[in-house]
Amino acid sequence: MKRVLLVNASPVKNGSVSKMVNRYRDTLSKQGKVSVQEIFINDMKIEPCKGCMLCRKGKACKIEDDTGALLEMLKVSDEVVIGMPVYWANIPGHLKNFFDRSVSSMMDDSDKLPKGLMKGKTAVLLLSLNTSPIPDFFAGESRKARGAIKEIFRYSGIRLRGTAVNKGAKGKKQLEEKTLGKIDSLAGSTR
Numbered sequence: 001m002k003r004v005l006l007v008n009a010s011p012v013k014n015g016s017v018s019k020m021v022n023r024y025r026d027t028l029s030k031q032g033k034v035s036v037q038e039i040f041i042n043d044m045k046i047e048p049c050k051g052c053m054l055c056r057k058g059k060a061c062k063i064e065d066d067t068g069a070l071l072e073m074l075k076v077s078d079e080v081v082i083g084m085p086v087y088w089a090n091i092p093g094h095l096k097n098f099f100d101r102s103v104s105s106m107m108d109d110s111d112k113l114p115k116g117l118m119k120g121k122t123a124v125l126l127l128s129l130n131t132s133p134i135p136d137f138f139a140g141e142s143r144k145a146r147g148a149i150k151e152i153f154r155y156s157g158i159r160l161r162g163t164a165v166n167k168g169a170k171g172k173k174q175l176e177e178k179t180l181g182k183i184d185s186l187a188g189s190t191r
Contacts, residue, residue, distance in 0.1 A: 004028060005077035006038040009084035009095040010128075013040065016169040020126040020183060021083040023175065027187035037073060044070060046097045055104035067101045075105075079122045080158070082149065086129035089144035099152050106156040116157020123153055124186050125163040132168035142167065162186045 006025055010017035021038070028034055044066035055061050061068070074080055084092055091099070099106075108115040131141050142165045153160050164182040166175055175183075 001033050001035050002079065003035045003037070003077045005073050005080045006036060007041055007080060007082045007095070008039065009041045009082060009092050011042045011092075011094075012085075015085075016128040016166050016172065016175065017083045017085055017126065019175050020128060020164065020166060020179070021081070023180060023183045024081055024083075024124070024126060024187045027184050031188070037077070039070065039073065041070070041094050041098065044094075046070070046094060046101065048097045049100040055101075056109075058104075061101060063101070067098060070098060071102050071105050074102075074118070074121075077121065079124065081124045081126065083126040084128075084145075086127055086131075086141050086145040089139070089141040091145060091148050106152075114155050116155060119157035121158045122161045123149075123158050124161060125149055126166075126183065127163060128166040128169045130168070130170040136167050161189075 006021055008018060008021045012018070025036055025038060028036060046067050047063045047065050050063065052062065082095070084095060087093075090096075103109075106116070106118055108117055125146060127142050127145060129136065129141055129145075131139065136142055146163055146165075150160050152158075162182075162185075164179055164186060166179045
């Protein structure tokens with residue numbers, strides 16, 4: 001049975017990111033033989049990294065919060081699906097805090113070249129941004145946010161297998177058919 005971790009990284013529980021994550025989950029559940037765990041990262045206590053470097057020396061992080069629990073969920077999953085808003089063409093802060101705090105568990109950089117510790121896992125990104133398609137084409141907000149996450153996955157050994165993007169989200173009540181189709185396609189290809 002494939003284990004999928006759905007991470008909703010939006011502070012808005014009923015916004016466009018939630019609609020995307022819910023659609024992915026619903027399409028996935030129709031397949032059966034898939035175990036799904038879903039979390040709202042903003043409900044978790046995840047402090048920013050303090051730069052003490054204890055984790056890089058093989059020691060446990062001295063900050064006591066929910067980072068370890070979320071990291072364990074990631075470790076036991078086969079695929080992680082991250083739904084996130086795009087802020088300033090980048091990753092939302094709470095999600096970035098998690099990745100900053102998880103470096104030593106996701107990547108071994110003790111040799112000359114970093115070695116991914118999450119090899120064999122796959123990922124899907126569900127991005128939502130207020131910028132409409134034409135300005136996004138020129139400004140590249142969704143492309144830059146995807147690139148930031150892709151770098152984290154690359155160093156971790158996680159293979160990004162697809163992205164669905166909801167552009168021009170502000171004020172929309174529903175997701176566009178094109179976006180829904182992409183989400184269904186990505187969820188339908190989870191095996």
